Amino acid sequence: APIVVLASGTGTLLSALLDAGDGPDSPFRVVAVVTDRDCPAAAIAVRRDLPVHVLPIGTHASRVEWDVGMTAAVAGYRPRVVVTAGFMKILGSAFLDEFAGRIINSHPALLPAFPGAHAVADALAHGVKVSGCTVHLVDAGVDTGPILAQAPVFVEPEDDEITLHERIKAVERGLLATVVAAVIRTGVDIDGRKAHIR
Numbered sequence: 001a002p003i004v005v006l007a008s009g010t011g012t013l014l015s016a017l018l019d020a021g022d023g024p025d026s027p028f029r030v031v032a033v034v035t036d037r038d039c040p041a042a043a044i045a046v047r048r049d050l051p052v053h054v055l056p057i058g059t060h061a062s063r064v065e066w067d068v069g070m071t072a073a074v075a076g077y078r079p080r081v082v083v084t085a086g087f088m089k090i091l092g093s094a095f096l097d098e099f100a101g102r103i104i105n106s107h108p109a110l111l112p113a114f115p116g117a118h119a120v121a122d123a124l125a126h127g128v129k130v131s132g133c134t135v136h137l138v139d140a141g142v143d144t145g146p147i148l149a150q151a152p153v154f155v156e157p158e159d160d161e162i163t164l165h166e167r168i169k170a171v172e173r174g175l176l177a178t179v180v181a182a183v184i185r186t187g188v189d190i191d192g193r194k195a196h197i198r
């Protein structure tokens with residue numbers, strides 16, 4: 001099944017999805033990458049001969065136009081699932097309506113703790129001994145959709161944001177690819193806030 005990946009950053013999660021999708025018995029294949037900025041993730045997609053669409057918000061007349069543009073760019077590939085992998089923008093109602101229930105995000109904290117763009121720094125500042133990552137369905141909120149899977153990562157005494165985030169990303173890479181494959185293979189039952197991969 002085709003999936004489209006949205007990214008904004010260094011693209012390590014994108015790379016993990018590309019490698020998993022190239023596997024012989026993978027139920028999904030990444031068919032395109034869409035980013036909101038020129039970033040290493042876009043360069044990775046170009047190097048792997050994938051279609052890449054770079055849609056900076058600033059080049060659109062309004063946020064709504066950007067959201068409509070993002071929706072059109074992704075819809076053209078008719079993806080079964082959209083994965084936001086280090087994508088740092090909040091998607092609007094046009095996008096959420098088009099792909100409702102089929103957008104999967106990975107977040108580097110154990111939601112509902114530490115939502116938002118500085119999760120790793122916030123967890124460290126709070127003094128947690130265990131953090132981790134969360135794979136969830138995207139809804140209109142910020143990191144608030146139904147949770148599909150989580151994995152713990154222990155905080156080491158000498159950790160700073162970089163070292164902890166790198167260790168979390170190592171776990172995220174495996175968890176995200178595994179959950180995307182499982183969702184494609186069997187689907188998800190959503191009951192209110194509870195999401196269960198069949």
Ligand code: GRF
Pocket residue numbers: 008009010011012013014041085086087106107108169172
């Ligand atoms: C990941 O930890 C993701 O959860 C967070 O940003 C990081 C993206 O890393 N939103 P990369 O850009 O895929 O390397």
